[in-house]
Amino acid sequence: MLKTEGVVLKELRYRDTSKILSVYTKKYGKIAVMARGAYRPKSQIIANTQPFSYNEYQLYRGKNFFYLNQGDIIDSFYSIRERIERVTYGYYMLELIDKSIPEEQENEKLFNLLIKGLTVLSSLENDYLKFIVAYELKFISFLGYKPYLDKCVLCGSFNKNNIKFSIYEGGIICDNCFVTDPFSIQVNKEIYEGMCGLLYTSLEKISDVIISNDSLYKIHEMIVEYILYNIDRKKFNSLNLIKSLQ
Ligand SMILES: [Zn+2]
Known part of the structure; x- marks a missing residue:
């Protein structure tokens, strides 16, 4: 037993x-x-x-x-079912785990993140998008693909005046390195600071991170692509419902 x-x-x-x-x-x-x-x-x-x-x-x-x-x-976690936003984002969190990891691969950090995430979600009243972006950033980091945000992932430059996020390289790249990844995505100051803030702020404290909905949505779309690329999948079914909520 x-x-x-x-x-x-x-x-x-x-x-x-x-x-x-x-x-x-x-x-x-x-x-x-x-x-x-x-x-x-x-x-x-x-x-x-x-x-x-x-x-x-x-x-x-x-x-x-x-x-x-x-x-x-x-x-x-019954109270997750009491609000449509909670249950929709909740199912997405379950799908993230279900689709991202092979069977019988233990990862206690990821398990604890899921429990923490469901606990916070079960009493969340607003800031759902901010919550899910913070969760996604932590999730992909604990899976072993933490986005590299300190400096250019290719050349190590600290110059952040003009940067893009490269899904294929797994981090930000500077304008000298743009040619390496033509599919990289422009990241403005608010998006960059929002990503850093949400990655390093604990899930109970995300209201401390100030960021516009527009920037949040851009990070969400980028990180979903980044997750899908790293787990080698095409899409998450539960995201259709999330889109209709927005
Ligand atoms: Zn560079």
Whole structure:
């Protein structure tokens, strides 16, 4: 029997009464968990097998799946479901994890970021876009692709009068280096300072970072491209809903 904390990322119905879950766990990374009987009306594990649900799980390892033996709820994050913005951004956070990491690759830092993110989100009243941009920047950093913002990633120049962000090089580049990446994206002072601020400010304190919605949206679009490039994916499905909210 294995014990670990975990958050349900996704549920899929299996046959009449069972579910196959994608669960992000602290000890084993992302795993597929068979929850037998989760759809039975009087099932004891209904609350433990819904997206966002954060539990202490007892599992055993089978041939193709882990099997759920028992779940003790730590936080259902129920209040995420009380507001359309929270649930929409929340599903995007789950999809980010689900699509970005291979199975059974443990990353405790990323796990803690997810828990912290869901905790902050569950009582967030405004600043949703600012929150998600800060989350994205931290997420991609903890995944191992921290954007290089200190100086030109190519030549090391500190001159920031005229800079672009290069998705392919993973950081800012100076005007002497623009030719290296013709697809790099112009970054003005507000965008640059916003990125630095949101990367290094903790999620509870993002209201300290002053930035316009327009600049936030530009960072969001750029960082989504940067994440997709690094995880080798084409798109996130949950982003369509976020767009319609904006
Ligand atoms: Zn340079």
